[in-house]
Amino acid sequence: MLAFIIRRVAQSALVLLIVGLVAFSMFRFVGDPIDNMLGQERTQADIERLRVQLGLDQPFPVQYYKFLEGAVQGNFGVSYRQGRPVAEILLERAPATLELAAVSGLLAIVLGIALGVFTAIRRNGVMANVIMSASLIGVSLPTFLIGILLIYLFSVELGWLPSFGRGETVRVGDWWTTGFLTPSGRAALILPSITLGLYQMTLIMRLVRSEMLEVLRQDYIRFARARGLRDRVVNFRHALKNTMVPVITVIGLQLGAIIAFAIITETVFQWPGVGLLFINAVQFVDIPVMAAYLMLISVMFVGINLIVDLLYFLIDPRLRVDRAGGH
Amino acid sequence: MTDHPAPPKDLPKDPSRLRIALQSDFFYSFRRSPVAVVSAVIVLTMVLAALFAPLIAPTNPFDPASLNLMNGFTPPSTPNAFTGDSFVLGTDDQGRDVLSTILYGMRISLFVGLAAVLFAMVLGISLGLLSGYAGGWTDTVIMRAADVQLTFPSILVAMLIFGVAKGVTPVEYRDQMAIWVLIVAIGLSDWVQFARVVRGATLVEKNKDYVAAARLIGRRPGAIMMRHILPNVLSPVLVIATISLALAIIAEATLSFLGVGAPPTQPSLGTLIRIGQGFLFSGEWWILFFPAITLLTLALSVNLLGDWLRDALNPRLR
């Protein structure tokens, strides 16, 4: 098991290095950093000084190494647009996105699994078919339209919930701000988290359903039925367990996707998170912010993937034995 | 008595291809599924409407000469207070006919979607064939790249590509290039599925005896692979392509909605929705509503078609 973990960690590190290379290449080759940092009145001496200062006179691998070194220490340079350190801006925005993603993710996983199991077991039932049809609409409905629809219904027409922003937030610790502790913060969270979670929920539900139908066709399920086990035991003890093995990987990916999809939701609701920051960066070609966001999100994805792999071990005994070299 | 039952007598001796197609199980299950028929009709209608938009649309919304600012914010099917002009679906803030902008927008949405899927398909099939056939190093590099890319949601990949492309394009060309950049960005973010399916099929076929036999008689195995593998993966590729089309249309709309896609000078459905969102609070709902419904209908129909196609081509699920 230890060997497996080490291998996975090494693979993750490799992925991060590659992403880092992509981010650095963006940094280095998209637009001229010196152009971006110096105004119109610049002398050749200024340019040379900045080149040396930024290390642009050094060979590419050295520059890349320096970039990684900076990245590990949280130094991503200065935003072209805001003129402040990127790390500072990201840190300020991170809590908003993380809180939104956590609520949406929870919503998507819990409801997604429950509905997926329900529609698989009652595959020919009326209710299951209604849910499946609705889910197809859910998949076809772009996230931003869901958001607009919810705003129109609950903010414009009914006036129950706020249509933008985070509401009132409370500072917790050094840099974390939370919306959980104030009524307006909680109210502001409702529509965005439904918007963000709905699509992922549909995906998880459809996946759980199709995996479970596949499992229900397996011999060991037929054998479990042939042994007269109760439906509840067959469905939830035997089938659900086997269903979850492939589903867990995808759920992990979906959690990562939620953080990325937050870009859309944050734009619709003007939610002050890193997603909104990123989309503005793309619009204004603010490369340092784009690169930093890319690195940040990769670290999250890779971390989630690593956790998922470890969960695999807990669920599937075949892996535990085969990879540990016990047999 | 042979292994197979004699064909039914009412079949003509040498049925034409059309007849074979019409009598196939595939077409049978198509006719039996009202959902599939309805969505196919809708998709076809929308494609035709988009194709012939310049002929159908009441006005050309991008011809400044035909616009009258006085016509701005005309509600649907109500004569304008100043000019007396009436528009079926109303007008936007600049007096453009919403129906016309939708028809032209659909053109761009469908074009970007189809072109992106085509791009992803060609790229994915080529890389899949190469990966499966060459094996070794090539395979490892391609499949690792696919894995890394799959870790990231395609919409994010598309945004990054868009952002970088925007960065390297001179400002004055940005609007013109936007559509092509969109196609490349969405296409590049979506090739992996095609590559995986084709690679899997290639690995299976590669080791079959007929490939060895073909090598023995001096045929180029590459050509043989193309002829034998592509037909084998036709149905999964078709299913993936249909579902990808729905995803590509949504991705395009999303990017345009976020302001990193089709520019206001060439608005797609997503751009129209972006424009319309601004008027939601002031009560001009139609500027947003009709493009949104169009987009939803299009995406849903393509998705339903893809869903049906997947079930119809996968005998296991029948």
Add this chain to the structure above:
Amino acid sequence: MADPVLSIRDLTVEIPTRHGILRPVDRVSYDIAQGEILGVVGESGAGKSMAGNAVIGLLTPPAHIAGGEIRLNGQRIDTLGPRALRRLRGKDIGMVFQDPLTSLNPLIRIGDQLTETMLTHLDISRKEAEARAIAALDEVGIPGAARRIDSYPHEFSGGMRQRVVIALALCAEPSLVIADEPTTALDVSVQAQIIALLKRLCRERGTAVMLITHDMGVIAETADRVAVMYAGRLAELGPVRDVLTKPQHPYTHGLMASTPLASRGQARLHQIPGAMPRLDAVPDGCAFHPRCPAAQARCTASPRPVAQDGAAACWFPRIKQEVS
């Protein structure tokens, strides 16, 4: 003789398709007495397994029982509801599947699979179930049963897994076991052991066995009586000696002549011309007539001959031919 454990009368299974109704099992009748092993033979697609699935109530829709009756220990079971059928499965009828590699849930310890089965059907404590699980594994010849109880299926070989499957089928002491090709997926060297084990356990307990197989050798060694199936119909039914040495039905005869039984020492194996018809193209009259060397006009017309115990489904059985 007492009531048979299993009694099937005119059992018909139908599958509606768009091309018409298929009958994978068509008016099949046979009995199995206590402690008796009935071998059911036939080619793949002859309806052997389908009949077994009908008995245990595990037909996959749209397949369903369309006629006839099934009695278990005198009680009619084909009309039972799903709940009653569920209680019957495992408790009164055990089942052994073909492939032991796929019939055990890979994520659940075999001890847990055994105890959950017993706790479902028997009124015993968990502790007692665990003790019985160890005894059951011991009985099917798994060394170190007390230790192996916590193992997962993948830690066993194919043969060992089939022993576990047998233990699972028998753990609630059913009166009937349906063994569907229990050795087909196993190595030849293991097959004989598994068959011997199944035979011994069922003899000891007086369990009736429906042994579904296409292996004539297994039938000859194991079965008391044999039912030969062809195209969903019963071709012949009788004591194993009679059917094997004096087959009445031309199909059984052809089948015997094409089986390389060691005792025969024939130089050349016989072949039956043609192939079994597909279910959507079963001919009128006797299903075998297009391939039958002795077919006559009557064989091609309805009604078809129906087999009974000791009497083959043939208008012109071979015994009579030899006599005349």
